[in-house]
Amino acid sequence: MKLITAVIKPFKLEEVREALAACGVSGMTVTEVKGFGRQKGHTELYRGAEYEVDFLPKMKIEAVVGDADSARCVEAIVNAARTGKIGDGKIFVTEVEKAVRIRTGEEDDSAV
């Protein structure tokens, strides 16, 4: 299994959620975060206003998916989250050793 962590522009959350659902992703965790990338010190547009600050609001999406689905999900996120402007975000993919659905005790691929 893989953990896909995507940091995206907040207004793209719904589009990314729909794109992941279309990929068969059945669960995800979303957190409001702040961060910066290379654009630090430069101007980024957020809700129509220009900011020159260190940290900008972002949404972090975490989804654990089967190995076979990972590449397709990453592509779906890229397509849904891209505006072509700075600050579109990043995607990180990491290995997941174990998953358990607490209610049933199902494990790994059956649990995600």
Ligand SMILES: Nc1ncnc2c1ncn2[C@@H]1O[C@H](COP(=O)(O)OP(=O)(O)OP(=O)(O)O)[C@@H](O)[C@H]1O
């Ligand atoms: N190396 C990193 N490690 C962890 N989080 C990161 C990293 N780079 C970016 N992020 C997170 O992703 C968010 C969006 O990154 P951002 O799109 O600004 O990256 P960038 O490299 O500057 O790309 P761009 O040139 O498209 O703006 C940041 O606000 C931060 O929360």
